[in-house]
Amino acid sequence: MTGHQWGYGEDDGPSAWSKDYPIAEGPRQSPINIVPDEAVYDANLPPISLNYDNCTSINISNNGHSVVVEFDDADDRSVIQGGPLNNAYRLKQFHFHWGGKGCHGSEHTVSGKTYTSELHLVHWNAARYGSFGEAVAASDGLAVLGVFLEIGDEHRGLHKITDALYMVKFKGTVADFRDFNPKCLLPRSLGYWTYPGSLTTPPLYESVTWIVLAEPIEVSEKQMGKFRTLLFSGEEEEVRKRMENNFRPPQPLNGRAVRSNFQ
Numbered sequence: 094m095t096g097h098q099w100g101y102g103e104d105d106g107p108s109a110w111s112k113d114y115p116i117a118e119g120p121r122q123s124p125i126n127i128v129p130d131e132a133v134y135d136a137n138l139p140p141i142s143l144n145y146d147n148c149t150s151i152n153i154s155n156n157g158h159s160v161v162v163e164f165d166d167a168d169d170r171s172v173i174q175g176g177p178l179n180n181a182y183r184l185k186q187f188h189f190h191w192g193g194k195g196c197h198g199s200e201h202t203v204s205g206k207t208y209t210s211e212l213h214l215v216h217w218n219a220a221r222y223g224s225f226g227e228a229v230a231a232s233d234g235l236a237v238l239g240v241f242l243e244i245g246d247e248h249r250g251l252h253k254i255t256d257a258l259y260m261v262k263f264k265g266t267v268a269d270f271r272d273f274n275p276k277c278l279l280p281r282s283l284g285y286w287t288y289p290g291s292l293t294t295p296p297l298y299e300s301v302t303w304i305v306l307a308e309p310i311e312v313s314e315k316q317m318g319k320f321r322t323l324l325f326s327g328e329e330e331e332v333r334k335r336m337e338n339n340f341r342p343p344q345p346l347n348g349r350a351v352r353s354n355f356q
């Protein structure tokens with residue numbers, strides 16, 4: 094596996110990442126298996142506060158690992174704060190991880206339960222760092238809000254995304270994607286677990302304060318099927334590889350405390 098060429102296949106998948114990214118075996122890796130009964134209820138944990146009302150989505154793209162929606166992060170127009178965070182973190186992008194079929198595909202698990210997909214809303218600490226690129230490697234650089242997706246009724250907010258996926262079928266494709274507010278992808282309850290972790294994709298920096306919502310959102314099998322029409326491969330590549338099972342399995346907790354703001 095040459096440097097920077099990683100994936101989710103037999104030879105370049107999560108078990109091979111440590112060759113090029115030794116931190117893969119570090120002390121605060123993600124995802125993890127969350128065991129609610131072992132989580133510490135912290136009554137001093139404030140609720141999380143999401144201010145996405147003035148968010149500006151820019152584009153949707155296929156980066157060869159997932160489908161990503163990017164936002165204008167030139168100012169504090171869309172931020173997450175409160176919860177375990179000491180200041181506001183700016184929304185930079187969101188993306189998904191999913192399976193091949195059925196109900197596996199999430200990265201975090203809950204007492205071993207997997208979900209069909211997991212949404213990551215990625216924010217960076219603009220109070221302390223000058224850019225996402227700088228924050229991504231800093232121990233308090235990122236805050237990622239994780240949302241589980243489970244198969245059920247059709248999700249009315251997800252349609253705008255699944256209807257745009259045909260435009261970014263191939264690795265390296267980008268398309269305009271304006272006026273999308275990810276608030277519509279959140280469940281009713283903002284009850285969460287939080288713990289110190291990492292990116293779940295190379296370079297696997299241990300820079301993420303994870304905030305994982307306990308309540309999943311419901312999406313239909315048909316909507317999930319559209320994610321699986323995406324390809325890992327570029328348009329020019331001979332072999333077409335369907336984009337699916339782009340999730341890393343749970344990593345050792347190494348004594349980290351997982352806190353919850355609910356009992």
Ligand SMILES: O[B-]1(O)OCc2ccccc21
Pocket residue numbers: 213215235237291292293294295301
């Ligand atoms: O590795 B991830 O999917 O999880 C957190 C994160 C943040 C930024 C890019 C990619 C990721």
Ligand SMILES: [Zn+2]
Pocket residue numbers: 188189190213293
């Ligand atoms: Zn992710």
